Amino acid sequence: MAHPSDHDHGHDHSHEGASHHVHGPDCGHDHDHGHGHDHGHGHDHGQGAPMAAATVPWARVAACFLLLLWGGVMIYYFASGRVVHYLTGFGGFRIQALICGLLLCVLAAFELLVREPREAAPGQDEEGGCGTCGGDHPGHEHQGGHDHAHATPGGWLSKALTFLILAVPLSAAALYSPDRYSDQFFINKANAVTSAGSTALGGGGIDLAKRAEKSRPLPGSTAAPAAGTATSSAFTVDELERLSGGRTPEGNIPLQLIELFYMPAQTRDVQEVVSTQIVETTGQAIKDKQDPSKMRLFRLMMTCCAADARPISIPVEFTAAPPEWREMGWYKVTGSVEYREINGAQATVFKASGLTPSKPPRQQMMY
Amino acid sequence: MIPPAPSPNGDILFAFLSIVLEGAPYLLLGTIISGFIDAYLPSNAMDRLLPRRPLFAILVAGLLGGFFPVCECAVVPVIRRLLKKGLPLSCAVTYMLSAPIINPVVVLSTLSAFKGQNPVFMTCSRLLMAYIVTVLVGLIVSRLRVDRVLRDHIMAAGATEHSHAHGSHDQRVTHALRVARTDFLDTAMYFVIGVLITSVFNTRLVVLPQAQGVIAMLSGNDGFAVPGLMALAFILSLCSTTDAFIAASLAGFSWVARLAFLVFGPMADLKLIFLYSSVFKKAFVARLIIGLFLVITLLAFAWKYAAPPLLQLIHGSSI
Numbered sequence: 001m002a003h004p005s006d007h008d009h010g011h012d013h014s015h016e017g018a019s020h021h022v023h024g025p026d027c028g029h030d031h032d033h034g035h036g037h038d039h040g041h042g043h044d045h046g047q048g049a050p051m052a053a054a055t056v057p058w059a060r061v062a063a064c065f066l067l068l069l070w071g072g073v074m075i076y077y078f079a080s081g082r083v084v085h086y087l088t089g090f091g092g093f094r095i096q097a098l099i100c101g102l103l104l105c106v107l108a109a110f111e112l113l114v115r116e117p118r119e120a121a122p123g124q125d126e127e128g129g130c131g132t133c134g135g136d137h138p139g140h141e142h143q144g145g146h147d148h149a150h151a152t153p154g155g156w157l158s159k160a161l162t163f164l165i166l167a168v169p170l171s172a173a174a175l176y177s178p179d180r181y182s183d184q185f186f187i188n189k190a191n192a193v194t195s196a197g198s199t200a201l202g203g204g205g206i207d208l209a210k211r212a213e214k215s216r217p218l219p220g221s222t223a224a225p226a227a228g229t230a231t232s233s234a235f236t237v238d239e240l241e242r243l244s245g246g247r248t249p250e251g252n253i254p255l256q257l258i259e260l261f262y263m264p265a266q267t268r269d270v271q272e273v274v275s276t277q278i279v280e281t282t283g284q285a286i287k288d289k290q291d292p293s294k295m296r297l298f299r300l301m302m303t304c305c306a307a308d309a310r311p312i313s314i315p316v317e318f319t320a321a322p323p324e325w326r327e328m329g330w331y332k333v334t335g336s337v338e339y340r341e342i343n344g345a346q347a348t349v350f351k352a353s354g355l356t357p358s359k360p361p362r363q364q365m366m367y
Numbered sequence: 368m369i370p371p372a373p374s375p376n377g378d379i380l381f382a383f384l385s386i387v388l389e390g391a392p393y394l395l396l397g398t399i400i401s402g403f404i405d406a407y408l409p410s411n412a413m414d415r416l417l418p419r420r421p422l423f424a425i426l427v428a429g430l431l432g433g434f435f436p437v438c439e440c441a442v443v444p445v446i447r448r449l450l451k452k453g454l455p456l457s458c459a460v461t462y463m464l465s466a467p468i469i470n471p472v473v474v475l476s477t478l479s480a481f482k483g484q485n486p487v488f489m490t491c492s493r494l495l496m497a498y499i500v501t502v503l504v505g506l507i508v509s510r511l512r513v514d515r516v517l518r519d520h521i522m523a524a525g526a527t528e529h530s531h532a533h534g535s536h537d538q539r540v541t542h543a544l545r546v547a548r549t550d551f552l553d554t555a556m557y558f559v560i561g562v563l564i565t566s567v568f569n570t571r572l573v574v575l576p577q578a579q580g581v582i583a584m585l586s587g588n589d590g591f592a593v594p595g596l597m598a599l600a601f602i603l604s605l606c607s608t609t610d611a612f613i614a615a616s617l618a619g620f621s622w623v624a625r626l627a628f629l630v631f632g633p634m635a636d637l638k639l640i641f642l643y644s645s646v647f648k649k650a651f652v653a654r655l656i657i658g659l660f661l662v663i664t665l666l667a668f669a670w671k672y673a674a675p676p677l678l679q680l681i682h683g684s685s686i
Contacts, residue, residue: 086385100392107548173384178377179370188574303612306385
């Protein structure tokens with residue numbers, strides 16, 4: 001019954017008491033907690049720890065189920081491609097999720113295939129470990145007894161609760177997550193942009209060249225993958241065309257709002273090449289809080305997962321009379337960019353010559 | 368499977384699932400490390416690795432993150448296991464709090480996030496302040512009775528721990544995987560509760576115009592901004608490897624407030640309350656978080672006034 005290899009390993013415990021740990025199915029767990037403090041105050045834990053409720057196969061079934069549920073959800077979200085809405089393509093977050101899912105399934109299989117030796121719960125009346133000595137010093141040698149991995153206190157109620165906490169929220173999210181935020185969330189986030197008057201120049205470390213190599217545009221995505229810096233000394237228009245995924249039929253360079261936003265963090269030659277070109281980008285139009293007659297174009301950006309989404313926006317100035325536009329509407333702007341100091345930070349300003357309504361991009365957030 | 372239409376409740380589920388997909392791999396990594404520690408590390412290894420004198424042991428524990436980098440989700444199962452392996456509590460707490468900040472990944476992400484905004488100064492300040500705080504906490508914890516700090520079952524398991532660091536290779540791997548499985552489910556429960564609450568706050572509260580108004584109002588005065596951003600870090604529960612990018616984007620706030628955000632956030636937040644509760648007693652968790660809040664506030668203000676003259680002395684530049 002018991003898995004002998006696990007508990008009958010060659011003990012060389014010098015402090016081991018009389019009982020040798022060969023735990024049979026009805027083992028009384030009278031192990032002598034040979035408490036080998038090398039500073040000699042062994043209080044005796046050697047009471048017969050009461051046997052835990054017989055190891056219910058249900059516990060293992062439940063553990064298996066939970067591991068498969070978690071693993072399955074992670075694999076499904078990766079395999080179905082839905083993960084792109086949740087995690088950025090950078091930093092390996094997606095592949096980590098897949099590996100995690102696979103490993104959880106391995107653990108579940110292992111749980112099914114390898115028999116577990118019975119484990120004991122620690123005695124309820126145990127004197128709380130080494131409370132008297134504080135135990136807070138090097139020199140403890142905790143030996144004797146075995147690993148009470150299941151030693152969480154509580155009866156079936158707390159076990160059931162644990163099970164529900166692990167099973168229900170994840171299942172609900174996996175089944176009913178919409179893969180995108182609601183319009184209300186966007187309106188709130190858009191509001192945050194302008195009230196903070198953000199012209200922030202944070203996060204400049206995003207490597208646009210790497211972005212170009214790694215990110216593949218989704219089929220049907222309106223946003224181009226990239227612009228970038230290959231080498232800081234030799235940035236050319238050709239390179240910009242290549243990294244931005246080629247000119248549009250109108251001959252414009254398509255850039256993501258995020259790339260324009262972080263342009264002040266790029267090297268001077270990149271900035272200059274970009275500013276000589278007619279570029280276009282897509283985003284949602286909102287009123288500038290500081291000057292309501294002006295428009296800002298905003299999008300949400302995630303740093304690693306959708307929960308850290310934050311608004312990124314650039315001011316849009318029109319070269320001619322500003323056309324009519326709708327708050328929170330999606331637009332494509334065409335024009336050129338310049339760099340200016342706003343509220344103490346360098347910011348990209350879009351000088352728009354054209355504004356056309358556009359469809360929301362398939363991917364709600366940039367990264 | 369076609370996802371349902373977006374809704375305010377859907378926002379919560381969406382945010383929840385995204386944090387789970389991001390965080391679960393780290394949680395699993397932590398529990399697998401924990402399993403292998405249990406299987407391969409002899410129970411007195413910690414005694415041999417750490418200096419004998421408690422003060423030195425704590426000073427070393429604060430730097431261990433540089434060698435065993437783990438973020439704040441992964442560190443909890445690891446210290447659970449290290450405690451059972453006889454790592455002194457004070458060192459465990461110091462390691463737990465410092466490892467998510469004092470590690471190479473975080474150094475790199477902070478440097479790049481603050482590009483153009485004194486990256487070296489911000490990164491060094493963050494590491495230095497985290498080190499001081501965690502060593503201080505370790506010293507205080509070393510004076511506490513262990514049974515007032517650790518949950519009973521952790522203590523009991525620690526007291527009865529026997530070394531699995533022997534036996535054949537197969538047995539050890541078997542054992543490591545079993546421990547990883549148990550620890551994963553144990554810790555994941557606390558993780559789920561924390562992430563759920565964070566998701567509700569994140570999608571329902573922090574985004575409200577009123578909340579944004581409050582945040583903007585705080586930014587002007589450091590007296591409000593420092594505790595304000597620490598509270599924000601607490602609610603947002605960001606991962607320590609990426610929080611620098613968020614901090615760097617909080618343009619209206621002074622560097623001191625953002626520094627406090629970067630030091631406090633990885634040590635204490637909503638999801639961590641629950642993860643910590645898997646190891647520590649509730650009263651200790653509460654005191655720890657309040658203590659961290661106060662100490663980091665004090666240190667932030669001390670650094671606010673001490674740093675500029677220091678920098679002036681070193682190379683004549685100002686912040």
